[in-house]
Amino acid sequence: MSNLLKLEIVTPEAMTYSDEVEMVTLPGVEGEMGIFPMHVPLMTQIVAGEVVVRKDGREHSFAVGDGFAEISSERVAILTDMAVDEDNIDETRAEEARRQAEVRLKEEHLSDEELATVNAAMAHSVALLKVKRRHSR
Amino acid sequence: MPSTRDIRRRIKSVKNTAQITKAMQMVASSKMRRAQAEALAGRPYATLMNAVLAEVSAGAAEFSHPLMEKREIRKRALILVTTDKGLCGALNSNLLREAGRFDQETTVFITAGRKGSQFVARTRRSMAAEFTYKDSPEFAEARAISKFAQELFLKGEVDHVDVLFTNFINTLSQKSEVRTLLPLGELSALNPDLTSEGHSDLQAGGKEFLFEPNAATVLGNLLPHYLNYQMFQFLHEAKASEQSARMVAMKNATDNAKQIIKDLTLEYNKLRQANITKELLEITTAQMAMG
Numbered sequence: 001m002s003n004l005l006k007l008e009i010v011t012p013e014a015m016t017y018s019d020e021v022e023m024v025t026l027p028g029v030e031g032e033m034g035i036f037p038m039h040v041p042l043m044t045q046i047v048a049g050e051v052v053v054r055k056d057g058r059e060h061s062f063a064v065g066d067g068f069a070e071i072s073s074e075r076v077a078i079l080t081d082m083a084v085d086e087d088n089i090d091e092t093r094a095e096e097a098r099r100q101a102e103v104r105l106k107e108e109h110l111s112d113e114e115l116a117t118v119n120a121a122m123a124h125s126v127a128l129l130k131v132k133r134r135h136s137r
Numbered sequence: 138m139p140s141t142r143d144i145r146r147r148i149k150s151v152k153n154t155a156q157i158t159k160a161m162q163m164v165a166s167s168k169m170r171r172a173q174a175e176a177l178a179g180r181p182y183a184t185l186m187n188a189v190l191a192e193v194s195a196g197a198a199e200f201s202h203p204l205m206e207k208r209e210i211r212k213r214a215l216i217l218v219t220t221d222k223g224l225c226g227a228l229n230s231n232l233l234r235e236a237g238r239f240d241q242e243t244t245v246f247i248t249a250g251r252k253g254s255q256f257v258a259r260t261r262r263s264m265a266a267e268f269t270y271k272d273s274p275e276f277a278e279a280r281a282i283s284k285f286a287q288e289l290f291l292k293g294e295v296d297h298v299d300v301l302f303t304n305f306i307n308t309l310s311q312k313s314e315v316r317t318l319l320p321l322g323e324l325s326a327l328n329p330d331l332t333s334e335g336h337s338d339l340q341a342g343g344k345e346f347l348f349e350p351n352a353a354t355v356l357g358n359l360l361p362h363y364l365n366y367q368m369f370q371f372l373h374e375a376k377a378s379e380q381s382a383r384m385v386a387m388k389n390a391t392d393n394a395k396q397i398i399k400d401l402t403l404e405y406n407k408l409r410q411a412n413i414t415k416e417l418l419e420i421t422t423a424q425m426a427m428g
Binding site: 012015 | 189
């Protein structure tokens with residue numbers, strides 16, 4: 001068996017990442033988990049956060065939104081509503097989005113739909129900022 | 138026999154029409170490019186999601202969920218995805234002809250797009266809800282529609298939900314199609330056309346999956362999300378079809394107008410020459426009579 005994982009990160013807009021990697025770290029609902037090749041088949045939900053990919057001994061991060069991950073022995077498929085490469089994160093815009101979401105959350109008359117959208121925007125921007133700040137340091 | 142002035146007036150009016158249809162063609166073609174790109178960009182996600190669901194369902198055979206429950210069909214709902222505006226060829230009439238085949242007594246309609254609502258009101262069918270979607274459909278819009286349908290289904294008000302929309306094949310061809318949204322039934326049988334070739338051998342393996350935190354929670358979240366996403370993709374396909382159909386219709390209209398202008402110009406020139414000849418004849422006859 002190969003000692004590589006086929007990783008696919010897909011959002012509704014595009015296929016963000018598709019490559020053979022050595023290891024991935026996912027933000028699972030019950031905490032972070034590191035996935036190596038030959039993992040047992042696993043289906044899990046992920047929360048907004050950071051996906052770390054190790055390829056050729058180097059680590060690379062993605063900020064992701066809520067979604068699902070399907071893990072099998074040689075493949076990891078991540079379905080999420082947002083995925084941004086750490087190099088493409090615009091810190092000022094993420095900060096701005098977070099502030100806007102905060103303002104919207106204070107409004108009282110939000111419908112369920114709006115609340116879900118705002119919460120998602122909030123989680124997205126927080127994830128973006130977290131990934132950006134951790135790496136710029 | 139129309140006078141030269143009448144013909145000139147007609148040429149002018151046809152020219153104006155041609156200008157308008159040409160402008161609409163341009164607008165539709167730029168919107169079309171965007172809508173097509175969006176519809177195509179969503180396909181990998183849809184493919185992967187189908188593959189994931191198929192694999193998971195193979196590995197969690199005994200799992201069942203209220204959304205998968207098959208019941209005897211007494212009432213059904215049809216989500217009718219049409220356009221807001223006309224001037225897009227036979228697109229809407231094809232859709233509405235399909236919609237007309239559903240039994241009036243047992244079907245409630247959920248419409249997205251104004252043409253569909255008008256149809257339902259005109260033919261006095263029962264309407265459950267009316268939704269709108271923009272030129273570039275948003276996930277929230279799709280979520281609203283699919284959530285509404287899921288609630289109807291879960292409350293037992295309907296036993297079957299279909300979606301009627303226009304599937305985008307390419308710029309020149311769009312096909313109105315009916316797809317079943319609910320019940321999910323056999324997960325592995327979902328839209329075989331969207332499940333790509335590469336995954337078929339994986340499905341055959343039938344691996345046993347672990348779930349974290351547990352199967353009920355994960356699938357309980359995944360299934361509604363899957364339906365929302367499915368609806369989102371349907372809206373995208375419908376939009377891409379609409380813009381393509383409109384562009385083609387407007388291109389035909391412009392071409393026809395140009396042909397009419399050509400014919401009218403020919404007729405105009407003939408008439409003009411005939412008039413000149415007639416006048417010349419009159420002058421010469423008059424001269425001869427004088428002489």
